Each structure stands twice: as C-alpha cells, then as structure tokens.
Amino acid sequence: MPEVIFPGPEGRLEGRYHAQKEKDAPIAIILHPHPQFGGTMNNKVVYNLHYAFHNMGFNVLRFNFRGVGRSQGEYDQGVGELSDAASALDYLQSMNQNAKHCWVAGFSFGAWIGMQLLMRRPEITGFISVSPPANMYDFSFLAPCPSSGLIINGTADRVAPPADTHALVNKLHEQKGITITHTEIERSGHFFENDHMDTMITHVDEYVRRRLTETTR
Template sequence: MPEVIFPGPEGRLEGRYHAQKSKDAPIAIVLHPHPQFGGTMNNLVVYNLHYAFHNMGFNVLRFNFRGVGRSQGEYDQGIGELSDAASALDYLQSMNQNAKHCWVAGFSFGAWIGMQLLMRRPEITGFISVSPPANMYDFSFLAPCPASGLVINGTSDRVAPPRDTHVLVEKLQEQKGITVTHSEVDGAGHFFEDPHMEKMIGTVTDYVTRRLGETSR
C-alpha cells in the first residue's frame, strides 16, 4: 500500500496514493466521512471509490483529514478540513503537472467538503458526490455549480434522507451550462452495505468512463 505523508495547513497529512505509468493520466482525490463519527480514509465507500478511479486510469489520492490516523491537527468544523483537501489537491497536482482532468469524489461529510473545493478550484472538471448530507449542511454555496458531476444516494438512507438529496439535486439541475446527473441505488442505506456497494461503484464507473470518453473525442 503506497503510503504518503504530505504537508497540510496544521502539520503533516497521511494518505494513500496510487499512480499510473502514463505521464498525463487524470487525477482524483477521494474525501472521507465525518472524522467525529469514525470517518477515515479506510472507510469502505472511500476505499472502493479510490480503487474504482485507479482502475479507470486515474492517479488517485485518498487521505485522512486533520486529527484522523497519523494526520496532525484537530477537527475544525469543516473549515480546516476544506483547507486539508486543498493541500491534498496541491500535492497531487505537484506530482502530476500534465494531468488534463481533475476530479474530486467525496462520501457524506466528504461530499460536502468536496463540493466546497469544487467552488474554489476551477481546474476541477468533474465530481462524484456520494450520500451528500443535505439535511445537515448548507449546500447553497453551489450558486452556480461550476462543473458537471454525479450525485448518488441510497433510497433507504436514514442518515441523509433521500428527500433532502432530491431538493439539492433539483436546485443544481436548474443551473445552465452544467449537467448534474442523479442516481439512486434501490434499497441501499447511507453506507451502501452489501449487496449495494457493487451497484454504486458500477454506476460511478459508468458515469466517469462516459465523461472521459466525451472529452477525448
């Protein structure tokens, strides 16, 4: 497992990085769920997203937010975690200066952080937002949402109820110039426990593969 340590705003951050042989491979970072509720970069959704992107030819990095695992610092209500994500993207870009595509994927709390990063970094060309907690966090900063992406959730999610996700998606889909695709996994809960993980990852893979194919024409 390729462990990496890179500088963050409050000290070192711990991550896992998988590279491709191609010098111009696309890049992606994957953001984990809430640090105060057991969220780490080894969460199964995050782990599976990481390998899905790697299998699609991406240089991919997942990491622990401040105060998690070997990452230094303390939980900072999402403000510091957004800075951590920006540092992770800086680190990934420094090693992959020829990358033509840059994606961000996040799960739950990580989806909220990922969408904020999207607003700050115009080089991000696509996003995957898994189980975004629209009932807990304000997503109104997405005005307008600067890139197209996929929102995916389970129909039996009790942590981030589907009705709140629907409201978020409807607002995003009203915006011009981008396309926000929404997919639901029937019967899946917040964490996509088996047998739903495979369906979720398959949907993400199909979506990203299609987007990459469109841009390569």
C-alpha cells in the first residue's frame, strides 16, 4: 500500500492510499480515534474499515491527524482536525475527479470529525459512524443531517455508552429526507475486540453495498 504525504493546513499529513484499477471508482476517507489517547491511522478498527471499503471497490485514504506519526502540527481540540479531514478529502478528490460516490467513515473521535465534515461537504453521499462518542462531544450541529448513513456501536461500550448513542440516533430519526440506520453489536465493547470486529465489518459491508446498489438502479 503506497504511503502518501499531502499538504494539510499546518504542514504535511501522512496517509495510506489504496487505489482501484477500475476508472472512476467511488472514494472514501477513514478517520482515526483521538490523537491524545493513542489514536492513529493504524488503529485496528480504522485498518479494517479501510480494507472493507477497498474490497467493495473504493479508492480509500486513511491518514494521521496533525501531530500523529509523521503528520505535522499539534492537536487542536477537533477544530484543526476537521480542517485536516477536509484537506484529506481535497487530496483524494484531486486524484479522482470523476468519482460518483464519496463516503466518510470515522471511529470514535473520528466519527465526530466525520459527521462535521459531512455538514461542510455536500458531495459526501454516505457515512459510517462507528462508536460515536455522543457522551463527550456535541452532535447538535447535525441540524439537519445532510446525508443518510450507518451508526454502529457495541451494547457493552463503556467509553461511549449506548444510551447516549440511542439519544443521538433518535434525534436524527426526527429529520426528514434522510435515513439513519442504527446497528448494535451485542456484548461488544468500544473497540470491537475478538469476533466482534468481523461482525461489525460485515454490517458495514452489507450496508454500503446495499446503498451502492440502490443508487445504480
């Protein structure tokens, strides 16, 4: 998998880009968990999401937020990280100017950033929000949420309790014109340890493939 370095708001950003041989493949970016709690683009959930999207025919980019790995800059409370994500999407789009579908997937802190990116970029056609930390961050900016997507979490998540995720989903269900699919993995914790990872990825795969089929009919 080719390592890539691309320009970000505070200097270079380090990523991994996986391209398809087919022309005009859909694109996806994958956003990693909190930089100050060990989150990197090589996190297991992020890594598995990356390959899930690639196996579905996407050109996929995952990258390190500022201050992580070889990415320049310092942690910026989510403000700068959102700008990093926008730069990553710019970079991905510059290499795939005719892609018909654009998805964003984020895990934990990355899910929060991904949902904010969704609000800024109308070209995003779908999202995957894995273990969104609705107990730690305000998601009220999703008014209205501009795109349909999948929110997925574990019933035994102690980092981002399911009750807070339910409240977020219920709020989004009130909005018209979009469909929020909510899936819970029984007995899974925040990080989908053991067999829960395969179960989570299977749900993501089925959801994205269904959405792509619906849009090509």
